[in-house]
Each structure stands twice: as structure tokens, then as C-alpha cells.
Amino acid sequence: MEHLRKKVCMIGDYAVGKTSLVSRYVNDTFSEKYLTTVGVTINTKTVMLAEGRKVTLVLWDIAGDDELSALAVAYLRGAAGYVLVVDGTRKTTLEAARRLQVAVAERLQNPPFVALFNKDDLLPDWEISMDSIADLRRQGWATVVTSARTGHGVEEAFRALARRLGESV
Amino acid sequence: MKPLPSVMAKRLHRLWCDLYAPAFLIVDVNGHPSVWGGDCERYGLRDFDKDRPAAEQLPLLEGIMPRREEQPLLIPLVSCPSGRIANIHLLPVPEGCWVIFFDADKEAEQQRKLQQKSNEARLLRHRQDRLIDALQKVQQELEIKRRQAEEADQSKSRFIASMSHELRVPLASILGYARLLQSRCGDDQEGHEGLRTIHSNASHLLALIDNILDQAKIEAGQMNVLPSITHLPALIDDIRAMFAPLAQEHGLEFHIEQPASLPDHVFLDGLRLRQVLINLVNNALKFTKHGFVRLRVNWRQKWLDVAVEDSGPGIPAEVRGRIFQAFYQEPGTDNSRQRSGVGLGLAISHHLVGLMGGELAFYSEPGQGTVFFFTIPAAAVNVSPYANRKPGQQTVLLAEDNEALRALTRLYLEDAGFRVFVAQDGGEAVLLAEQETPDLVLIDLHMPVLNGIDAVKRMREAGYRRPVIALTASLGTESQRLAMLAGCNGCLIKPLEMESLVEAVKATLREAYP
Numbered sequence: 200m201e202h203l204r205k206k207v208c209m210i211g212d213y214a215v216g217k218t219s220l221v222s223r224y225v226n227d228t229f230s231e232k233y234l235t236t237v238g239v240t241i242n243t244k245t246v247m248l249a250e251g252r253k254v255t256l257v258l259w260d261i262a263g264d265d266e267l268s269a270l271a272v273a274y275l276r277g278a279a280g281y282v283l284v285v286d287g288t289r290k291t292t293l294e295a296a297r298r299l300q301v302a303v304a305e306r307l308q309n310p311p312f313v314a315l316f317n318k319d320d321l322l323p324d325w326e327i328s329m330d331s332i333a334d335l336r337r338q339g340w341a342t343v344v345t346s347a348r349t350g351h352g353v354e355e356a357f358r359a360l361a362r363r364l365g366e367s368v
Numbered sequence: 369m370k371p372l373p374s375v376m377a378k379r380l381h382r383l384w385c386d387l388y389a390p391a392f393l394i395v396d397v398n399g400h401p402s403v404w405g406g407d408c409e410r411y412g413l414r415d416f417d418k419d420r421p422a423a424e425q426l427p428l429l430e431g432i433m434p435r436r437e438e439q440p441l442l443i444p445l446v447s448c449p450s451g452r453i454a455n456i457h458l459l460p461v462p463e464g465c466w467v468i469f470f471d472a473d474k475e476a477e478q479q480r481k482l483q484q485k486s487n488e489a490r491l492l493r494h495r496q497d498r499l500i501d502a503l504q505k506v507q508q509e510l511e512i513k514r515r516q517a518e519e520a521d522q523s524k525s526r527f528i529a530s531m532s533h534e535l536r537v538p539l540a541s542i543l544g545y546a547r548l549l550q551s552r553c554g555d556d557q558e559g560h561e562g563l564r565t566i567h568s569n570a571s572h573l574l575a576l577i578d579n580i581l582d583q584a585k586i587e588a589g590q591m592n593v594l595p596s597i598t599h600l601p602a603l604i605d606d607i608r609a610m611f612a613p614l615a616q617e618h619g620l621e622f623h624i625e626q627p628a629s630l631p632d633h634v635f636l637d638g639l640r641l642r643q644v645l646i647n648l649v650n651n652a653l654k655f656t657k658h659g660f661v662r663l664r665v666n667w668r669q670k671w672l673d674v675a676v677e678d679s680g681p682g683i684p685a686e687v688r689g690r691i692f693q694a695f696y697q698e699p700g701t702d703n704s705r706q707r708s709g710v711g712l713g714l715a716i717s718h719h720l721v722g723l724m725g726g727e728l729a730f731y732s733e734p735g736q737g738t739v740f741f742f743t744i745p746a747a748a749v750n751v752s753p754y755a756n757r758k759p760g761q762q763t764v765l766l767a768e769d770n771e772a773l774r775a776l777t778r779l780y781l782e783d784a785g786f787r788v789f790v791a792q793d794g795g796e797a798v799l800l801a802e803q804e805t806p807d808l809v810l811i812d813l814h815m816p817v818l819n820g821i822d823a824v825k826r827m828r829e830a831g832y833r834r835p836v837i838a839l840t841a842s843l844g845t846e847s848q849r850l851a852m853l854a855g856c857n858g859c860l861i862k863p864l865e866m867e868s869l870v871e872a873v874k875a876t877l878r879e880a881y882p
Binding site (some may be wrong): 204205206213214233234235237238239240241243255257262263270273274276277278279289291324 | 423424427428430431432433441442443444445446447453472476479480483484487488490491494498
């Protein structure tokens, strides 16, 4: 039975919910308190793929930034894919995500990624329209609307990326 | 640099090891752990299985191992399996790669504090910006709604002004011609009775219209007072003339008490004071079955005291709090005389007295009658007479575009002994004022070609210095204010009894040419 291990980086602006998404996905927990991430925190989660194959995602939860710093470049080393996280309640985080996606694609030769539009539980406060998400989907982005608080879309998002990583072997 | 003495080097080495707590792992060319040591426990590096890939046992190594030809790498501030933070150095060597862990807990903690504060401040700023945006949006919406309300208000005002004009002009004709025909129908009692009924009903309709329009203006916040020089004795005489016959008809005594020291001219809104007095006296006459109604007027040091007293049934205690409410009518007033009207007179009077700087109040004892009273500012004014009046028959220039009203007013003025010049519009009025220099001008404010206000302005510019009385069917004080600013000496609201109009003309001429 084939067992893959893939390094996946969590990328996005500060306070978009990267750590919360990993926490929900890996431990099924959520904390209301905002705690900034310093450097990088690493977690793993194994996903069963079709035909008995499985892939262990090694999730590098990187400190948030709106641009790709030299530090972040060091963390990206060897990443097979990435999760781009956007906070739906702050449109500036989408602008940051666009910049980060271009920079990461250049560095890592266009690896697979999935864009998570997080904080679906705060939908009335959203500054990002569903139309603009649909536009990104038309441009080829894999997008999922998520809520780390409720868990909505989280499993589906990581599983989608895991499938793409499994296919790309 | 010379080498350090061995004792010192050992001491520094111990200090450095205490500070950075290094640990290491050597990964062979096949990616398997071969040797490890140092403070492995601190970073959660357990015993490795040399037969399994290192990345499988220590996931943070997944994908990061450098190739042999690569430069050493630093992966800073990595959270290790123990939860401690380490700076991880990767040193490629021929037999594989050295992975060295240095403690970075303190460095990470310092950075965390700074980063936490900075990010929280940025989040707060973002929320603040959103709140400001939301407030600005609300402000904009409020501004739009305010403008819409203003527009609606202006439409309402225009409607009120237009209705006022449209309803009052034909009523003026009905009232005037009814009175004229009455004076000319000789001994025909049936004719007299019919004309009296027409006049009485038209007057009642006019009073109702006036009250409803006034109430609409109060509700729209557009009711204003316009103080001007007011001839107080004439105003009181007018009230006496208006109500003495009615009191007599109802078998009531009607007295007006006024001191000899009452000044002739005071500065107040005579039209509104007259309206309040009419309401109060009319109410008193309506509700009093036996006895008297008394109007007391007193003046002292710039203040006018007014009281309307009656010997009626009094106001029951339980309704006293509501009698100034619009459309309130005392229950049990089944008498048709008492029920005439819609319950606006007192509400409007209360509001008008307030606008004039006083407060309408009352004192009432069941069975003992009621007294309504108020005090308003009324400074005494010395009026200087007009000079250079020509001797002989007095002349009046009447400018009125409504043919029926023009003819009627002319008849009354000529009957009163005046020589009358008539103008059909403002332009003609300006010409006649210049050519004929009449002793007085009576001018309607709403006329074609040149409206009354502009016509008066031109007359004044051309040097006409004699009295001008404006006539308007608009209840709005704005047109009165504009008329006074243009140079009018007074303003009369149509419709008004032709006798009253003639009296007003005579009184003005008496004042102007004593």
C-alpha cells in the first residue's frame, strides 16, 4: 500500500485563521483567542486516498505576512503544495493572497494549492463578494469557503489538496 | 586571532552550551538517521530507528534536506515535537547531512510579544476603519433621508400654500358678494335670511379651513409669528364688533375691559393675536349658556396681559390635561353649537401664544366658569405720521387681478367715499402709483406680469412714500415677511369682511394723515 508524505505550507496574511484551520483539521479544536504564530509550527495528518493509497500531510503553519519574506522562503523549501488562506472579512487579505500566490508559484514551480476563504461564520461582515471568489475559480484557483470556528469546509479543503498531491506523484 | 587559553575556551564552551542547548542528528545519504546526541530531550527527539527514514520519524525534516553540493541552510524558529522553539541548521557533508538544533525559546517569546501587539493593533485599526466607514454610510443615508424629508416637507408646504390660496380666493368672493347683496336687498326678508345663511356658512367653512391649514403648518414646524406695528385699540374694537352681536343673540353679556393707559401701537403679530382672541372668545361664547363672557386686556412695561373669562360650566378635572391636544373635543358636548368645529382652536391658540413668547393657561372651577389667560411681549411703538397729503377726496389705488374681487372691493371703497384707481397687475399698479400718487395702495401679492412684492419694491424705489397695504390669500408668514421687507406697512389676509377691509384702510389713513 502506497504511503506518501507531502509537505504543505499554510500561507496568508496575519490573523486570517491559518493556525485555527490546522487546529480544526488536525485536532478538531478551536480557540476564540487570537495567538500569533512565530516562525513555524508543524503538524501532520494522514488522509486516505482512493485504492488504499494514503498521504500524510506535513503541515507547516507559517507566521502570517502579506508578502513573501526571506524567512518564509526558507520555510517553503521542499513544499509539495500550499494552502492559501484569506479572511473573508478583510479584503486586504485577498490582495495579499494574490501577491503571495504569484511569488510562491515562481519559487516552487507552480505546485498545487487550494485557496481557503475563511470565517464563513462571520458572513454578514464579509468584505469579499462571492462573485470575486467565482472569478478566481474561473481563473483556475481551487477555492473553498471555510470556517475554522464551525469546521465548515475545512476537511473538504485539505482533502481536495491531498487528492491533488496524490495525483501529482 | 590568537587561540584562547584552554581553561577559558572550556568555560565559554560550557556557557554557550547552556545558552543554546544544542542537539544534533546526522542523516545519512539514504535519508536514515545514523547518529544523534546533545540535548535531544529538550526538542523531543526520541530514540530514532536507523532502519526507517528520518523524515518519517521527524516530520519537520520532510522535503528540507539539502543536497550535498548545497550551502548550509538555516530554518529559523521551528516549533519542535517537544513544543520548544529551535533554530535548525542543516549542514550538508559527504556522508549525508548534519541537522543541528539550537534553543530559540527566548528569541521566539520576545518576537511573539511584539508581533502579537502589532497584529492586534492592526486588527483594531481595521475594525475602527470599518466602523468609521459604517458611520459614514449611515451619515450619508441619513443625509439622503433628510433631503428627501425636506423635499417632502417643501412639497407639503407648497400644497398647503396652494390650497390656502385656491380655497380662500373664491370664499372671499362668496363672503363679499353675500354681504353686498344683503345691503341691497331692501325689505326682502327671505332674501336676507338666505344671504345671511350663505354668509354664515361660508364664514364657518373659512374658519375650518384656516384651522386645518394652521394645524398642518404646526405639524410641519412651519408656523411662525411675524411681529409688526399693531394698532391695539383697532384690534380690540374688531373683536368687539365681531362678537357683540353673537353674544346678544345668545343672551349673554359681552364686556371688554381695557385700561385708558393702553398704548395705541405695540410691536407684536396682530394677525395671530387676533386669531387667538377670536378662538378664545368664540369658545367662551359657545360653552356659556347664561351669564357673561369678558375679555380683559392690560398693558404694563412692554407686556400685554390678556384674559378671557366666562361664567360657563367650567372644564371637568379629568379632561384638563387634554384640552390643548389637537382634534380634542370634550365628551358630552351634544349641543350642535358646542360641537361646531373640529377641536383645533385651543391647540392652535396654545401654539401661537407660545410662538409669541407666552404661555396659554387656564383656571377653571366646575360650575364657576373658566378663565384662559396669557402674557406676551408687546413693546409700545411711537408711529410718526405721513406728511404732504393732498387736500380733498382721499384716493386709493387698488391692484387686484381677480376681476370679481376687484369689482367688489372697488364698490365698497367707493361707497366709503374714496376715489379708487384700479390696476389689473403689478406693472399697471407701479405706473398708476407714479402717475396718480394715491393716498394709499391696496395691492394683491399674487398677480401676473409683476407680482405684488416686486411692484411695491419698484414703487418704493421710484419714491412713493405713502402707506401700502398688501393683500394675500396665503396663510404662510413668509409672504407677509417678504411684503414687509419690500416696503408694505401692513398685510391683510384674504378673505376678510369688506367692512373690515374698509376699516383697515380708514385706520391706516387716519394714522398716516392725522
